[in-house]
Amino acid sequence: MHDAAVAVSGRPALTPEHAVELPNAYNLFNIMRKRGEGRRKSQPAHMTFFAKSDPVVQSWSAIMEKLERDVQLEQVRVCAEIAMKCRESNPARRPDSQHIISALDGRETIDGYIESSVITSQQFNPEIFNATMGALWLRYQQLNPDLQRSFKYCSIFPKRSKLRRDVLVRLWIAQGFIKTSATEDMEDVAESYFQELVSCSFLQQGGEWYDTWFTIPDLLHNLLDKMSGTDCFRIENARSQRGEGWKGDVPQDVCHLLVENYDGALITEKILGLKNLQTLIIYVVERGTTVEEKVIDSICKRLHKLRVLAVAFSREHLPIIQPNKFLVPESISHLKDLCHLAFRTFECTVILPSTLTNTLHHIQLLDFGNHGHCEIWEFTLDNLINLRYIICENLECPNIGRLISLQTLPSSRFTIRNEKGYEIKQLRDLNKLRSSLEIYGLENVKSKEEAVEANLAAKDRLKQLKLEWGDDGTRCSSEVEAEVHEGLCPPVGLEELIISGYQSSRNPDWMVGKQKGGPKNLQKLVLFGWSQPGSCPELEAFVHLRVLWLGHCRWDTLPGNIEHLTSLKELEIEGCLNIRSLPTLPRSLEKFCVAYCSGEFTKSCQTVRHPNWQKIKHTPDQRFEDPACKSAIPFSAFFFFCIRKNGLSHEDLLLTFVMFRHPFAILRRKF
Numbered sequence: 001m002h003d004a005a006v007a008v009s010g011r012p013a014l015t016p017e018h019a020v021e022l023p024n025a026y027n028l029f030n031i032m033r034k035r036g037e038g039r040r041k042s043q044p045a046h047m048t049f050f051a052k053s054d055p056v057v058q059s060w061s062a063i064m065e066k067l068e069r070d071v072q073l074e075q076v077r078v079c080a081e082i083a084m085k086c087r088e089s090n091p092a093r094r095p096d097s098q099h100i101i102s103a104l105d106g107r108e109t110i111d112g113y114i115e116s117s118v119i120t121s122q123q124f125n126p127e128i129f130n131a132t133m134g135a136l137w138l139r140y141q142q143l144n145p146d147l148q149r150s151f152k153y154c155s156i157f158p159k160r161s162k163l164r165r166d167v168l169v170r171l172w173i174a175q176g177f178i179k180t181s182a183t184e185d186m187e188d189v190a191e192s193y194f195q196e197l198v199s200c201s202f203l204q205q206g207g208e209w210y211d212t213w214f215t216i217p218d219l220l221h222n223l224l225d226k227m228s229g230t231d232c233f234r235i236e237n238a239r240s241q242r243g244e245g246w247k248g249d250v251p252q253d254v255c256h257l258l259v260e261n262y263d264g265a266l267i268t269e270k271i272l273g274l275k276n277l278q279t280l281i282i283y284v285v286e287r288g289t290t291v292e293e294k295v296i297d298s299i300c301k302r303l304h305k306l307r308v309l310a311v312a313f314s315r316e317h318l319p320i321i322q323p324n325k326f327l328v329p330e331s332i333s334h335l336k337d338l339c340h341l342a343f344r345t346f347e348c349t350v351i352l353p354s355t356l357t358n359t360l361h362h363i364q365l366l367d368f369g370n371h372g373h374c375e376i377w378e379f380t381l382d383n384l385i386n387l388r389y390i391i392c393e394n395l396e397c398p399n400i401g402r403l404i405s406l407q408t409l410p411s412s413r414f415t416i417r418n419e420k421g422y423e424i425k426q427l428r429d430l431n432k433l434r435s436s437l438e439i440y441g442l443e444n445v446k447s448k449e450e451a452v453e454a455n456l457a458a459k460d461r462l463k464q465l466k467l468e469w470g471d472d473g474t475r476c477s478s479e480v481e482a483e484v485h486e487g488l489c490p491p492v493g494l495e496e497l498i499i500s501g502y503q504s505s506r507n508p509d510w511m512v513g514k515q516k517g518g519p520k521n522l523q524k525l526v527l528f529g530w531s532q533p534g535s536c537p538e539l540e541a542f543v544h545l546r547v548l549w550l551g552h553c554r555w556d557t558l559p560g561n562i563e564h565l566t567s568l569k570e571l572e573i574e575g576c577l578n579i580r581s582l583p584t585l586p587r588s589l590e591k592f593c594v595a596y597c598s599g600e601f602t603k604s605c606q607t608v609r610h611p612n613w614q615k616i617k618h619t620p621d622q623r624f625e626d627p628a629c630k631s632a633i634p635f636s637a638f639f640f641f642c643i644r645k646n647g648l649s650h651e652d653l654l655l656t657f658v659m660f661r662h663p664f665a666i667l668r669r670k671f
Helices: 001-006 016-021 023-035 045-049 053-064 069-086 097-115 131-141 143-157 165-174 186-199 218-228 262-270 293-302 330-334 355-359 448-453 478-486 599-604 609-614 637-644 654-661 664-671
Strands: 204-208 213-214 232-235 257-263 279-284 308-313 325-327 339-345 344-352 365-366 371-376 389-391 413-415 435-440 461-468 498-502 524-528 547-549 570-576 591-595 621-624
Touching: 131 143, 131 218, 131 591, 143 165, 143 232, 143 257, 143 279, 165 186, 165 339, 257 262, 262 293, 293 330, 330 355, 448 478, 591 637, 599 609
Parallel strands: 232 257, 257 279, 279 308, 308 339, 325 344, 339 365, 344 371, 365 389, 413 435, 435 461, 461 498, 498 524, 524 547, 547 570, 570 591, 591 621
Antiparallel strands: 204 213
């Protein structure tokens, strides 16, 4: 290993006197190694290498005929660090050749940039790049090239913008920044990039559990602005500036452009001539501003290289309000490379032309906002086999099963109907679905064979699943319902499961541990509106369960085996009027909540020495809400009524959820 360390990547093992022939980090490493060989064993390594770093830097600067001291000091540090590791007495702890090559190549980057004039020595001068900026730049250079490019793309956003993980991931994919192997998924790789940026504090988290966002520190944003050159640019045309019009110049070779506020005249004058433009994001459309169809038409006719076109992109501002109806122009067919089309609206009907499906075969995302209304006009989605995301609260989408690349469904929901194109079999081939899926209308599934066609077990990227039986007068018998439930076996890796409105007294084998398969590592289980009397189903299959919520069910007892759920941290019971006693609960339980249950049961849990009190006294967090009465309407029941009868968006009730802070009040937000 020692010999490998001094002959890296086919380079000769040079001594200090040979260094002048090839001045680079490889030679410097050999100098440091030679110094290390002369170190007395009793002397600490850092005393030899770092106490004498100044003479080495001076000598090295003379060899290179430069004075970039910060660059060489960093090289000395890294080379000394590697040299010390090569002196390890334990061979297993010595770095292998590839590790050394990677480390030294990484440290040559700054010199390489200076030599090739990508960045001048003046740019790296501490007077311009101070110590902090220099350290950030060095850390940035350690990122792999695809990640560097992805992060540099973020410079188009205004400072302190609230960036969302899913939004950046989708933009990076649309721009082709994510390279994968045959076995890798683009979203997984992109999310690993995002997580790496978070782990090194290039992205800093903010917000609350219901709305998490990330920002780029100002100093780092300044660095990205320097690094991006003319590739990325933003027009900061705030309201105060737009009275006279934005007076700046846009680089003619810019690739990625953000306009802070929609301005039709500015777009026409400054942007339509940008032949290399691949990204055009209109960040905000202010109240009272009308998005003109003729401007969008001109964009489509002139900017043929666009891969991303987004209007009203910001989630911190209202989406498009005017006009009330917007016709996406036929000229959108000119954008052959378009992958990401976002036109985020608020009660504005977007009409899509038929040319979209015939020509835009690369389209990956259609985003009309969570409040948007999308009208299909001579338009089907059948040919959009690369479509990965549809974001639209009220989109009618028959035969969605043909879109085999979909990562999420519109609003993450699929409603089964007794209509062609809305059968449960539409889910069969949508095995790339990730994150969450809600299935409604299960009362319209007539057999286990139909249920099996959903192929839920194959959807191994799902983390959250909701199954709901409705009550529209078309329900099957309880025996058929049990068979259907049996056929809806979730994927093994599922973490959260909601089952609502189930009426049969028989529970599926995958739920009670009588068959292989099913979600073995389930973390959260919510059972809501189960109307069969008797006892709650045993939960033997869910040994890793941490959260159990039971709401508005007719059972008179809880699972008898709940004591064996040794990972359970939280138990919530709401509106279960027939429960009178508790089984032995696991010692792991940290939170216990009872709401809108019988007064007798609620009181017994708070009565010292009562058997129910005895079973929860070890639980540190106990919460009790008003017992049920004829005039009391639990918020969760009212909430579900609003959602199902009025079609309200979960964003509409978000503030109410936060105020109530009750678990059943946030089911829709979590799913």
